[in-house]
Amino acid sequence: MTDLDAYFARIGYDGPRDASLATLRALHRLHPAAIPFEAIDVLLDRGIDISPQAVDAKLIHGRRGGYCFEHNSLFARVLTALGFAVEGLAARVRWNAPPDAPVQPRTHQVLKVTAEGEDWLVDVGFGSCVLTAPLRLVADAEQPTGHDTYRLVAIPGGFAQEVRREAGWVPAYDLSMVPCVPRDYEMANWFTATHPTSHFRSTLMVATTRDEARYGLLFNRLTVRPRAGAPVQTRLDAEGMERTLRDVFGLPVEPAWRGFIERAVATGA
Incomplete structure (x- = not known):
């Protein structure tokens, strides 16, 4: 069980504890402001333990940050405890990669969350281009957030997430809509934390x-x-x-x- 009191104190949230879209938006804004993205333990050869107990000890009580498997697994447990329907998904990262770069494995965890009868893309673990608000899971709509404007472009089996920057629309990642199970994330986390090409x-x-x-x-x-x-x-x-x-x-x-x-x-x- 996630200690909601400790988590809410960590991110500075004192609002309603319900499964409303307003609550989802508030948590999505506060989480990346309070808990940084970092993978310092990988550089120290400590590995990354994504069990709930380890993630809570590190990100909540240890006041550390983490990367996507830590951020989004924690966020998924918090949202589930509040009554949201949450489904884990995976994406191929394309951020800062040239168009002809080799296809990468699906090593980025994201969430599909249902709120008030609509499905939303939720992602609090994508580094310097992290979402600060959920995105509606619809194609081709420009969706402004507090810092950037995003869009989801339909591709076979899912969506390509793009962000508008000074140079135009920049690819962030290609999202598969096939649901993941915990072992999928264990394998992907092992790759990102230990493989020499990571x-x-x-x-x-x-x-x-x-x-x-x-x-x-x-x-x-x-x-x-x-x-x-x-x-x-x-x-x-x-x-x-x-x-x-x-x-x-x-x-x-x-x-x-x-x-x-x-x-x-x-x-x-």
């Missing part, structure tokens, strides 16, 4: 999205994308990265993190 094995990525701006750290480059105005990027030294991880992303920086922080500075220089 970018999480070599790339420091941390992100959080608050009402005023998106904050993203890639290696040692901090990008702030405000709701109004142009993105600003800053290169950080090791001390600056530790301050940013602690003060911007709210993470409890450990002495053991210094090694990958210094490698990130060297890689991003």
Whole structure:
């Protein structure tokens, strides 16, 4: 059982505990603002345990962040406890990939949630382009959120999620509408956490999205994308990265993190 009191305190929610669309929207906005996206344990060779007990201990009580399997599994349990109908899905990530890039495995967990008689795409675990509101599961409708406008384009077996940025419509991921079972996520999580070709094995990525701006750290480059105005990027030294991880992303920086922080500075220089 998920400790709803502890979860709501973690994200700063004190509203109704019902299965309304208003509640879903409120939780979807607050979750990525309070719990950052990060896969630091992969860089430390600690692995990622996606059991409910481990996820709650890390993201709620340990005040850490996580990646999609942690974020969206936690969110699914919270929504289910509130009475929503929740179904797990999987997607192939296409973010920042060229059009001719090899097809990737389905290693991104998302959710289909039914609220007030309509199906919604829910995803609180997609890094610097995370949704801040659920999207209606319909094709070709432009759907503005607090930070970006999205659309779902019909493809065989599902939808392609796209986000509108300065260069136009940018692909985020290809979503399959085939429901997943927990073992599907266990296999995908094992790949992303351990396989040598997984970018999480070599790339420091941390992100959080608050009402005023998106904050993203890639290696040692901090990008702030405000709701109004142009993105600003800053290169950080090791001390600056530790301050940013602690003060911007709210993470409890450990002495053991210094090694990958210094490698990130060297890689991003």
